[in-house]
Amino acid sequence: MTDTNPPHDRPGGHDHDDVPPTPDPLTMAVRAEVLGEKPNSMVRAVLERQAQLIKSDVTHRNWQIAREAAGAALMILAAISAFTAVIIVAGVLWSATQYRGLTILPFSVPPVLEERGLTGAAVASRVLDRLAEMQTATQSMRAANTYADSWGDEVAVEIPQTGVSAGELWRFLRSWLGEEIRITGELVSDGDGFRVTARAGGQPARVIMAETGDIYAALDDAADAIFAQTQPYRYAVYLLDSERNEDARGAFERLMASGTPTDRRWAAAGLTALYMEEGQPERAAAIGENALELYGEFGLLHANLFQVYDMLGQPGRALHHLRLATRHLRGGDEYNPGDRDAMLVSLEGELLLRSHQYQDAASFFTDAIRRRPENADELRWQQAYAHVWMYDTARGREIFARLPEYESLPGVAARDDLAFDIAMQLEDTPAWQAQWPAIREAIEAIPEEFRPAVQTSRYPGVAIAFARAGDLESARALLSELPEGNYYADLTRVYVDGLAGDGLAVEQRMETLIEQAPEIAYGEFFWSDVALQQGDVTRAIDLLAAAHRKAPGWADPLRYWGDALAQNGQHRAAVHRYRQAAERAPRWGALHIAWGRAEEARGRTRQARQLYEQAVTMDMSAADRQTVEERLEALSD
Structure with a gap:
């Protein structure tokens, strides 16, 4: 039988009133959509209010996320800033520990000289110029970091300032942590002339007397004395390059007597070169062999002894030292890399020539000239003779023709x-x-x-x-x-x-x-x-x-x-x-x-x-x- 009875009334006797049947917004939203609730019904009002609350909550959460992200960014930025500061400070401190330099303070000068424009700063600059001139004129294979008292290329006049500044802080750090040689001095009137006094660090002062018209010459002499006192090996090489052989001999011998072991073997190399230049190969050989025995293997000394024994007409010993020179120069850290590599290339080629490997030598020099065009002239000479000695004389002449014209013998x-x-x-x-x-x-x-x-x-x-x-x-x-x-x-x-x-x-x-x-x-x-x-x-x-x-x-x-x-x-x-x-x-x-x-x-x-x-x-x-x-x-x- 079909049920035709109408639905029972709700408690309270109301039909489909506005009271929501559930507090769950999602359920109300679905029911309102299905039943088509009136726009002004209580259910619709609840839903709209719920939507406003959700929107407000989303906005609040977005701002909270943004604040948290900003806080994290600020923390990261602060960490980066702190790390950068630490790196900068560490870098400054490390640079200060590596500092090797010479600082010349303005000299004390009489008022009469200041009136003529010869101020303390001008005197210091004159000394600086002379030191820089000698430094530039000194040609040495020796690396600067092997000098116990090297001041590298850092030579400057310093004008003292008052107050605290970045420059003053740097000067303090390098003098505290680095190795700075400070030059001070004065010009003092002495009768009809002047007395120039210069001091390098804690070393004894050097005093030079100057006539009134010879102040600049006296300042140059003071610079020479500073160079000799602070850079004894370089000064000896400077004297040798300046053809002041007797002075160079004395400077090298003083280093041999009182220098560090490294100074002594470099001084021995200098003395062997000096005695070779003076035509005394026997004396050069004795000094070189003794230094090798006392101070150990040294590539430059072996190279010098190769030349010494070649002069003495002892090819067996010359070849022995030539081989040792190429071995001990290779990879040595006591040398300026460019000078060492130039010598090594020449000696390696010479070893091929002395071994009668002329074809290999010719190829070696061709490649070496490409790699070291700055040494092309010396290498071309050897390359030309490699071809001559394997009877390719036309090629030898062709290569030799590229060399600058010079006299191999007088006239x-x-x-x-x-x-x-x-x-x-x-x-x-x-x-x-x-x-x-x-x-x-x-x-x-x-x-x-x-x-x-x-x-x-x-x-x-x-x-x-x-x-x-x-x-x-x-x-x-x-x-x-x-x-x-x-x-x-x-x-x-x-x-x-x-x-x-x-x-x-x-x-x-x-x-x-x-x-x-x-x-x-x-x-x-x-x-x-x-x-x-x-x-x-x-x-x-x-x-x-x-x-x-x-x-x-x-x-x-x-x-x-x-x-x-x-x-x-x-x-x-x-x-x-x-x-x-x-x-x-x-x-x-x-x-x-x-x-x-x-x-x-x-x-x-x-x-x-x-x-x-x-x-x-x-x-x-x-x-x-x-x-x-x-x-x-x-x-x-």
């Missing part, structure tokens, strides 16, 4: 000297003999104290050239001017005597020389030539093989090894040695001629002709050029 242009060396290298006897009188005259014109070093470096090579040209008398005349005990001179004497036929004496003396310098290949090389001249081919080959083992990059032992094999009829083996030599000296014309002759002896005329055609494009002596042209003409028939 002899360096390019003419190079031409003389090239003529000897190519055994172009008429060419070098024509140039020799001028070279000899120039050597004789060198001051007597320096002449022996030049003679011992040049005469052995010329004597060998005379001997190979058959003029033993001229060779012996040159050698008579050289001292005994010089390896190169003694080796050349033995070589000349061997070519003269004194076989037994040559063998004994050569063995002694080889023992003196076991790493040097010259002994076996020149001894092999004597053996070959005497017809002892087997001995010559053994000696050339020994020279090759000592200097595997050197083409000359391989070429003459090939000559010995060819002389013994072993032309195929000779070609093998010639080919090896050509790998090391690809532009050696005389080598290609010898190689071509060996190929001819094997009946390989096409290969011989190719070698001769290559040879004519290379530099060679006039005699060799005539030979190759004759061979080409003979093979063209």
